[in-house]
Amino acid sequence: MTDLRLTEQQQNYLLCFTDEHPSRTIIDLSQIFACSRPNAKKMLDRMVKAGILYKQKNDYYVTEIGTLIKDKLEREKQLLSLTMQGIFGIEEDRATIFSSQLIGKGENCIACFLSQKSKLFEHLPDPGEKVDGDFLLEILDKKTYPVHLTIFQQHVDEAESAIRPSMANKVFENTAELVIGDSPHVVFTTRPLKKEHKGHMKHGAVKELVYQKDGESHAIAFKDRRAEIPLDVFGQWTYLGGGVLIAYTWFRSYAAVNFSGHRAEANYLLVLNLAQC
Known part of the structure; x- marks a missing residue:
């Protein structure tokens, strides 16, 4: 009976x-799927007729057969989510969203997902080639994407011929947000600053980032520990291959800790993995 064929919408x-919502009303489903109440009722009544749901007064419940089908769908959704996390490195929350969107495709859900992803790889540059930020606007939909942030010191350690990570990595969250929209930008988020001094705990926050453009300094203020940096501040992106693009720029940060201020300069590196978009 679990092989009963359901449409994508019925699934x-x-x-x-769910356990939290074992019953649903016509109003519930019309709001969830942004459809009219008559359309939601029509779908629910069809599912009652198929033996998947039953109705008591104004509430709909899942039948025993419906529960078996739902449990199977939930297992498939979880497997799809784990596949996305394991193979593509997609974060759990985003993988859950993707799997929810695709689970109704049945056996074609992985194919649908791969088809969506393949569009990002059709017109990629050669490894080592640089592209402008406008390239991202061409290949990405208007959404928010995860970007990995690592901050490096400005100076090379000559003894090791290496650029060391900056202490600022402890202040900034290592995942930023790439927002593709009418005003594309990258969002940096900071952690609260705490510093012990002479037995007292001092608290502070990063107040602003300053960058250089056309020989002039420009400041970007933080609000609620978040700062929006216009995408063009990062200039060109370098394609490394494998769907990975990187961009970096120099910032001077200003942090206020109690009544004192602290300024620091560092290079901020962004890594965008298209497989995780």
């Missing part, structure tokens, strides 16, 4: 019945 309706 999505069925997955809305």
Whole structure:
């Protein structure tokens, strides 16, 4: 009986019945799927007729057969999510969203996901080639994407011929947000600053970042520990191959700790993995 064929929409309706919400109303489903109440009722009544749901007064519940089908869909959704995390390195929350969007595709869900991803790889440059930020606007939809942030010191350690990570990595979250929209930008988020001095704990926060453009200094203020940096501040992106692009720029940060201020300069490196988009 678990092989009963459901439409993609019926599967999505069925997955809305959870431990937290064992019953649903017509109003619930019309709001979740942004459809009219008559359309939601029509779908629910079809599922009642198929034996997947049953109705008591104004509430709909999942039948025993419906529960078996729903449990199977949940297992498939979890497997799809784990596949995305394991193979593509997609973060758990985003993988859960992707799997929820695709689970109704049945056996073609992985194929649909790969088809979506392949569009990002159709017109990539050669490894080592540089592209402008406009390239990202051409290949990415208007959404928010995870970007990895690492901050390096300005100076090379001559003894090791290496550029060391900056202490600022302890202050900034290592995942930033690339926001593709009418005003594309990157969001940096900081952690609260704490510093012990002479037995007293001092608290502070990063107040602003300063960058250079056309010989002039420009400041970007933080609000609620978040700063929005226009995408063009990062200039060109270098394609490393494997769907990975990097960009970096120099910032001077200003942090206020109690009544004193602290300024530091460092190079901020962004890594965008298209497989995780």
